[in-house]
Structures are given as structure tokens and as C-alpha cells.
Amino acid sequence: MTPITEVEGRRLALSNLDKVLHPVTGTTKGEVLHYYATVGAVILPHLRDRPVSFLRYPDGPDGQLFFTKNPPPGTPSWVKTTPVPRSEDPRARQVVIEDLASLMWAANLVVEFHTPQWRASSPAVADRLVFDLDPGPPAGVVDCCRVALHLRERLLADGLEAFAKTSGSKGLHLLVPVVPTPSPRVSAYAKELAVEAEAALPGLVTHRMSRALRSGKVFVDHSQNAAAKTTATPYTLRARALPTVSAPVTWEEVEACAAQAGRGAPSRGPGDPFDPAALVLLMGDIAPRLELYGDLLAPLFAPERAGAVP
Template identity: 75%
Template sequence: MTPITEVAGRRVALSNLEKVIHPATGTTKGEIVHYYATTADAILPHLRSRPVSFLRYPDGPDGQLFFTKNPPPGTPDWVRTAPVPRSEDPKARQVVIDDLASLVWAANLVVEFHTPQWRAEQPAVADRMVFDLDPGAPASVPDCCEVALWLRERLERDGLTAYAKTSGSKGLHLVVPLKPAPSERVSAYAKSLAVEGEAAMPQLVLHRMARALRPGKVFVDHSQNAAAKTTATPYTLRARQEPTVSAPVTWEEVEEGSANGAGLVFRLSDIAPRLERYGDLLAPVADHAGAGSLP
């Protein structure tokens, strides 16, 4: 029998809480649900009003992984959905995680959260811009840090403020709060900076996705600004052997990572102490403090 718990006045079914999801650390599904429940104040502002896509990994990272944009079967009627028309399905809808009960319900499915750069009420109008810095071995996180610092300075010249987070995988994400602008325009600007970065640091930076060009370079992936694309949400767990998190980092940490080669890797258990110390380092992205206009 599936246990039912009450969360913020909603009845949420929780199942298999003792099941080990991350084998390297023995992290259970119950610990994952607890992580999201206790991190809700930080993650919900980054999920709220955005259609969410799920990467589900109910049997852990070695099991089947499946990416879904459609509301999963059995989605409770109290979980909000929003219309997100797609060419193949003009009546498509997606889940929007607006509250604690919806977050705990989704956590029970064992998911990564991925969100677009726009809100449900303004499809394809971006209020943030992202750069996914993805290293091709032997390039690694310190190389990503070096590129991130260049991008931060370059964005500042255009009056834009960048914030950094780990991808939770092997790279870094830069997130820039924007005054709303069409996704096409944001994409074009982001691509122009990636091209500029490659011209400035040709030994290190790559703006094209071609696999053959990737070894030893940092691919500045600008494509996630396209309206149809999504990025790992701040504070989401990732489907890795260890329960790594896409965690906001300070620019001092990025500078240290560039200088001494320190890896920026944060796990589920690291986040509560970081929130206590720093608060949400990406709060200005969620509340649009200091949002800039594209040049």
C-alpha cells in the first residue's frame, strides 16, 4: 500500500522511499524527497510559472532514463498545467511546479527539473539568458571557469549581470536576468558572444557543437536560449552516480576554480549549509533584480 502524506493541505502519495537511487552514496528516494521539501524556498522561485520538463530516473542513473514534457500519467488534478503548443501537438500542456505540494509530488517521481528561459504566460519571450559551458576532455571545470570569467566581463560591458551555477554534471552554467525579449533575439545575441569568445580564445573556446572539434575545448552552448529548449533548473538533482546538484556558486569560487583547478562539485548534503551561508545566490535571477536589456 502506497503511503499518503499531507503536504500544504494536499494528499501526496509517496512510494518506495527506502529504494536506493544513487548507488555510489546509497542515497535513497526518501532522502531525495526530503531534499526537495527542505530546499523548496530556494528552488520554487526558479520553477514557478515555467513549464517544466522532467528527466525521470526512477531506477537510478543506471536504469532507464526518459525525458518527458507531457504531464506524467496519474498527475493529480491539483497540479497546475499550462498550454505549451508544439507543432506536433497544438493542444499540448506541461506541468508547472508552483507550490510545495506539487514539488513533493514531482520529487516522488525521481526527476531532474528542466525549464525554459520564459514563463508560461509569455511563451517564447525570455526573461533570462543562459550559457552552458561544456568541457570536452581533457578540458575540465577549471577551463570552464576561465571562460565564465571572460563571459562575465564581456556581458558587463553590455550592461548585463551574469550569475554562475554548476551544471551538476561536468560544466558550468551562466544565467543572466533580462528585461523580456523575444527568444529569437536572445538566441542571436548569445550566439554572437559565443562566436566572439572563440575569436578571443581560439585555443579554448568553441561555439559549434561538432563532436570532432570538442576535445580540449569548452563548448559555449548558446542553443538553450531557443524557445523550445530547456536548462537544468537551479538546485535540481542530476541523474548521476552521486546525488550532484546544479548549485549556484559565487564568483570568488569561480575565480578560485580557474586559478587552482579546484572542482566545483556539490552534492545533496552540501546545499542546506550553502543556503544558510549565502542564501540563494541566484535570487536576482528569480526576482529580476538588476535585469538588463539586450544591446
């Protein structure tokens, strides 16, 4: 029997609550739904007024994964959608998650949430700039932190303030609030900075996507600023063996991580150096961090923190 629950006056059928989705930790679908109910107040501002793309993994990360922009079959009439015309489908629409009921409906489908850098009310006009720092082995998160600090200073020189979050995989994302700017201009500026970073840190950075160029370097992916591209939404769970979250981190944590460059594996006694593994944030880490820090990405919503793209 499928449990029925009521969320903000909407009746939801929640299915397969005992199904294990993250096998390493034994995390069940019911626990995933509880996570989203708990973090609803902080994830919803990052979802509202942005068309959502879903990476669905209904049988866990080892099962079938499929990416969809279209509203899934059976989407309730009360879930908001917005027009997002595409060349292959000029009448296409996408889901917009506006409230807790819609969030829990989507979470029951078992999804990663991905959103663009613009709002549905202003298509292709970005209010965020993003860099996805993706390490090519043997490079790792320590190298990403070094690159993040470089980009932070470079952005600051142009009057732009960056905020960091884990990707939920191997790397970091930098998010920068900007005065609403056409996506092509933001994309061009982001590419300029990625090219500059490669010139400044040639043994550490590549701005090109080619796998052959990425070994031992951090790929500064600027392409997600294109209007058609999306990035993992802050606080979304990722389809990984562990229930990792794409969650904000402090610059102090990034600095402490970067300081481990060249030191090898850290020890684990009193006074030990920062352990880069601390930047792998799991579902259970988020509530305590919210109690400690609140939403570290809240400044993204403060108009006075947004800078003009040069």
C-alpha cells in the first residue's frame, strides 16, 4: 500500500519508502524524502522561478539514470510549469518548484535538481555566474580549492563576490551573484577568466573540455553559463553511492583545504591539518551545518551583493 501524506494542503502518494538508494550507507528513499522536507526552507529559494531539469535515478546510482527537461508523465496539475522553447520543440515547458509540496512530489521521483543561471521570469538573462571546477585524476579537491582561491581574487578585482559549494562529486562550484546580464555576455566573461586562469596556473588549470588535456589538472568549466545549460542546484542530493550533497562551504574551509597541497595524506590526531575529505558533505551533515552557518549562499539573493559583469 502506497502511503498518502498531505503537504501544504496537497495530497501526495509516496512510494517505495524502504528502497535503498545509496548502497554504501544503506540510505533509503524514505530518508531521502525526510532530507528534502528538512532542508526545504533553504533549497526552495534556489529553485523558485527557475526551470528545473531532473536527473532521475529511481533505482539508485547503479540503476538506470536519465536526464529530462520535460515535465514527467503524471505531473500533477498544481505543479507549476513554464515555457522554455527549444529548437526541436518550440512549445516545450519545464517544471518550476515553487513550494514544499512540489519539492516533495519531485523528490518522490528520486531526482537530482539542476537549474540554469537565469530565472523563468527573465529567460537567458543571468543573475548568477558559475564555474564548475572538475579535477582530472590524479588532481583532486585540494587542487580545486587552489584554483577556487585564484578565481575568487580575480573576480574580486572586477568587483564580483564568489561563493563556493561542493559539486557533490569530486570538485567545487563557484557561484557569483551578478546584476542581470544577457547569458552570452556572462558566458564570454567566464571564458575570459578561465583562459586567464590557465595562463596564470598552466600546470594546474585547463579551460578546455578535452579529456586528453585534463589529466592532473582542474578543468575550469565555464560552459554552464550558456542559457541552455544547467548546474546542480544548491542542496540537491547527487546520484552517487554515498548520499553526497552539493552544499555550500566557507572560504575558510577552502583555504584550509588548499593549504594541504603537496603535504600528502593528512594524519588524524589532535591538531592535525585539515582533512580534504571534510569537503565531501553527506546528507546527514547538512542540518548541523545549517544550524552553525545558516545558508552560506543567502547573499546570492541580496541585490546589493550583485556585481556588474565587465
